[in-house]
Amino acid sequence: NRYIKNMTRNTKQLGICAKLNQLFQDNNISIHFFKGLSLSKILYHDIALRNNNDIDVLISKSDLGQANRILNSMGFYAHEFDALDNEWRNAYFKVHKDIGYTNQEGVLIELHLELSIPIIAEMSIYQKELQYRDKLFQTTLSSDELFYLCWHGSHSLFHRLKWLIDLKLYCEKLEKKIDDSSYFSGNSRRNVVCSLYLLAKLYKTPLSEKVISFYKKDWLCRMMIKTCLQGMENPAYVNSGSFAIKRHIFEIFAFKSNTYKFSMLLCKLHPTILDYRSVNYLSPRWLFLIYPL
Numbered sequence: 204n205r206y207i208k209n210m211t212r213n214t215k216q217l218g219i220c221a222k223l224n225q226l227f228q229d230n231n232i233s234i235h236f237f238k239g240l241s242l243s244k245i246l247y248h249d250i251a252l253r254n255n256n257d258i259d260v261l262i263s264k265s266d267l268g269q270a271n272r273i274l275n276s277m278g279f280y281a282h283e284f285d286a287l288d289n290e291w292r293n294a295y296f297k298v299h300k301d302i303g304y305t306n307q308e309g310v311l312i313e314l315h316l317e318l319s320i321p322i323i324a325e326m327s328i329y330q331k332e333l334q335y336r337d338k339l340f341q342t343t344l345s346s347d348e349l350f351y352l353c354w355h356g357s358h359s360l361f362h363r364l365k366w367l368i369d370l371k372l373y374c375e376k377l378e379k380k381i382d383d384s385s386y387f388s389g390n391s392r393r394n395v396v397c398s399l400y401l402l403a404k405l406y407k408t409p410l411s412e413k414v415i416s417f418y419k420k421d422w423l424c425r426m427m428i429k430t431c432l433q434g435m436e437n438p439a440y441v442n443s444g445s446f447a448i449k450r451h452i453f454e455i456f457a458f459k460s461n462t463y464k465f466s467m468l469l470c471k472l473h474p475t476i477l478d479y480r481s482v483n484y485l486s487p488r489w490l491f492l493i494y495p496l
Contacts, residue, residue, distance in 0.1 A: 210251035216240055216258055224339050226273050235261040235333040241340045246372040257311035261333055264316045279304035279312055298470040321466035325391050344377045350386040353398040360450050361431045362441045370398055371406050382411050390459050392417055397427045427453050
């Protein structure tokens with residue numbers, strides 16, 4: 204059954220995490236695990252109760268070369284990325300935050316150099332918190348991580364219900380409410396309200412007056428929530444062109460900062476890792492002309 208499958212897969216991931224951590228430490232590389240198994244342990248207290256699709260780790264960009272060699276030695280490869288020359292790799296990291304490594308068994312490791320691209324002030328706080336963590340997995344909860352989970356879910360229009368369940372459990376365990384924190388600001392409020400309103404819609408959690416007031420005034424937030432609910436009600440809709448277009452639009456306009464909107468728009472004009480193979484014989488300077496076409 205599903206519980207046994209989760210236990211088997213997550214136990215295997217746990218072993219990979221332990222080996223990764225040891226090899227990185229042996230080479231004096233800092234590695235930080237987040238989401239996935241980390242949430243399984245602290246929120247669910249049973250690694251088989253959460254379906255973890257991959258292993259998320261954060262490293263410094265300066266350690267990428269060594270990290271790549273270690274992962275290769277463990278049988279994990281990023282073939283699309285390996286095919287790029289240095290010029291294209293530099294162009295890739297200007298607009299992408301991670302690289303996916305897989306082994307022959309299909310286990311995926313997402314190697315993050317940043318938590319978000321473009322990096323935002325609110326996200327850099329949690330990123331620094333991760334970098335100073337001295338344990339394999341987290342042992343405490345924080346409003347910084349809760350904000351990251353709100354951003355991550357709303358950024359992707361919560362096309363996986365487990366992200367909302369993570370938020371529900373996190374809110375229940377965290378004493379400080381996210382809408383009473385500094386993250387409920389003019390810039391990041393839309394992501395927080397989207398997350399809290401969906402929690403109220405599905406799990407009948409109470410909403411503060413601040414959340415209700417913003418929801419009524421912000422039409423884009425209401426459209427984000429409507430699209431999220433459509434995806435939850437009809438999983439096939441998540442793979443539609445309409446959902447993809449709305450997701451791109453919401454990603455650009457999620458934050459109120461014009462600097463963020465412009466930076467995200469530039470990111471959208473660059474290819475994904477799979478697209479690079481079809482254009483990497485050209486110079487990256489031509490991307491803005493070629494990729495939109």
